[in-house]
Amino acid sequence: MMLKFILSLFYFDYADVNYAWSSSRLNRFKTPHLFVPANRIGLKKRFALFFYKFIRSARYLPNDFIFLFSFRKKTTFLKYYGSQNQKKSIEKLNVKYRTVSVSECLDSDTHFPLFFAYSLALLLFPITFIFLFAKKETRRALSYNADNYLLSIGSYIVWVVVLLKLNPSFVIMSNDHNVMNRSLLYACELLKIKTIYVQHAPAVKGFPKLRFNYALLEGKHASDTYESYDFCEIYYIGQSVKLRENLRQRKKTQLAVGVSTGISISINCYQTLINLMKDSELEVVIRPHPADPNKNFWREFALNSGISFSDSQEENTLDFLNRLDALVSPMSGIFLESATFNIQNICFNAGFKIPDWYNLTENNVCIEVDTVSEVINLILASDESNQIKEQIDAIKYYYFSDCFDFSERVKLAIDNIVDINRM
Structure with missing residues (x-):
């Protein structure tokens, strides 16, 4: 396992882990203002942002040390979220099995040790720098995403440690193209941990192929839009808000x-x-x-x-x-x-x-x-x-709909996934 881990560092795909900015299919360069404020564009500014985030991450050091040196029981599900929307989409699943939530920026059971990820990224900077300039797709995106390109290798290593520590059977996440999610996905693949993707927003053409073991999608639009690998098993769960089939009466007075x-x-x-x-x-x-x-x-x-x-x-x-x-x-x-x-x-x-x-x-x-x-x-x-x-x-x-409500569809999907992997 150690040899395999070391080799994975040498073959680490910075472009794929930072898919959102590296992909020519998604092509964020046409509308960069939608994703990055103008005052944060530029190589120097992105490097400055990396060190700013590095310094800010030190405030969690006491909790990070406690986590790394404490005893943890094996958990069934690890839930990762990096934004409020991701958190909401995962929490509404209401998974009944033993779960541990992890986040680097939101309230969770376990704080992701971000300071150590930045420290390792800085230590490996010379190697990272060579890889980034070797590929056109990463080189042209540095002015918009250099800080995340640098962080990606550090976050991957720390995710491996976190997964070994928590030892989950399944990892649930609800984003497929951001650096923290994709570095977690790579760590799960290294350790052969099953992954579950939960759709948290409408599907977009150009997003990466679903390389999760299971995908909980809202409806047919998502499965028609996403490409997926053959090993990815798809479940339709619809949405938690019931569709109002009947036309409601508009207000007679002030709309x-x-x-x-x-x-x-x-x-x-x-x-x-x-x-x-x-x-x-x-x-x-x-x-x-x-x-x-x-x-x-x-x-x-x-x-x-x-x-x-x-x-x-x-x-x-x-x-x-x-x-x-x-x-x-x-x-x-x-x-x-x-x-x-x-x-x-x-x-x-x-x-x-x-x-x-x-x-x-x-x-x-x-x-x-x-x-x-x-x-x-x-x-x-x-x-x-x-x-x-x-x-x-x-x-x-x-949004998929059938005779079951949202919570029943989710329970059936999760129970089925757990049962399949018990065999």
Whole structure:
């Protein structure tokens, strides 16, 4: 095993572990502003960010030492999440077996020893540097992702240690292209630990082939979009929110319209839109994207304009959607969630080129318009039922549904996976 581990370091695929930036199929270079703020682009800035994160990771050192030198019982499932969305998608599975959660940045049972990952990455920097400049796909992405390229080998080594320490039978994760997830996947393959992928967002063409042992997918759109290896067994689990099949009655008086601001929008254009909505006697609820850098601006704008503001950290998405008749947003996966509520979906990119990653317009999940007046006219139209009916039909392609509810489908899938591996 030791020889195999040492060889894996020499053959470590930095490009594949950092698939999100290395892949020509995904090609983030067309729209880098959607993924990296302008003030963080550049080789020097990315190296500075690496050392900044390295220093910050030292605050967890006491907990990391306790973990590394404490006795741990064997666990059935290890759950890893690196973001709130990933955490929610895994926690809603409600796995009943013995589980341990691991994260480097969120509350979890075990903190991933990030300081040691950075330390090892720094120690191996000369070797990493040679590998990075040897390949075109990694060389061109250094200005956007150098810190993660450097970290990847260190995180892989530490994941091997963590897995040996916790000794799980299965590892569950809900991202397939970020550095922490892919380095964990490589460590699982080295140690022959079974992996389970849980879909946490709509599938996107260009993401890596599913190389997990099992994949819990929301519906047929995901299996049609993803490529997968032959050994990957797919289970459809649908979603936890039940689709409303019947058209709901719109309000007779003041229609409620949610305005979801994105990372890349024209602030002036959206301000004009919101002011016109007010003039048209529409009830407006502003809800910035969790990563919107202008969140505080929109909060103040809502306050000064006398309109409602929804904070994603205080009000969950489903409660927000439940009080709307229509939703206006730049292209976003939120349209899938709102379609389950029979809400009229209107995509307004305000002049920005935002890719339709999930084929939402093609599959009639939303209608895309180009001008403010088109948005207002669609909302005030006397009969929007045809659009809603198309959305209901479309959503069934994205979310699997049968006679069982979500929790029953998940339990059947997990129990079956455990039983198969007991044989």
